[in-house]
Amino acid sequence: EVQLVESGGGLVQPGGSLRLSCAASGFTFSSYSMNWVRQAPGKGLEWVSYISSSSSTIYYADSVKGRFTISRDNAKNSLYLQMNSLRAEDTAVYYCARDCSSTSCYDYWGQGTLVTVSS
């Protein structure tokens, strides 16, 4: 069974940093591209970042470019999102999501981890 479990969310002050993790199991993690998608409270979905299976290709949304860094460790079956210079508008539930095979829909999602940026 495919499982994605996020962790690392919490309350952080504006300007602070946080590192999210996503532990994957039930599939060959090193064969799939992965993503972070977020959802602000009461709002819609926003794609945040993409990383290919070998980490050779990485994309960011303009809203986080230069502040967030996506990475993965295929040996540990883990995906990460390092978030720096956090702003109030980064407050959201952050989901990790697996790319569909050979295409960029998302066929499996984690349960999400809440990041709250507030003083």
Add this chain to the structure above:
Amino acid sequence: VIWMTQSPSLLSASTGDRVTISCRMSQGISSYLAWYQQKPGKAPELLIYAASTLQSGVPSRFSGSGSGTDFTLTISCLQSEDFATYYCQQYYSFPWTFGQGTKVEIK
């Protein structure tokens, strides 16, 4: 950036109704479109990809159609478990984008 217009934002319907949700793109995306269902407090779930391909395990009352700029999600006979919010997503070009969402509520 490809802009997406999803409509309606709110849809009131009854169990057994046939409902349709529209997603229009600012430029053509071939068939690189997915539909997701999200229930309160839960992660989204993939319903349809490649505009019309049903994800494994999804009931056949869900269907998708369209290509280019205009797409539709249809639920042929609404069930109680279908009351949720639905999102379209284009994956034709970076940055991937989602529609604003359609909440299907009980009439």
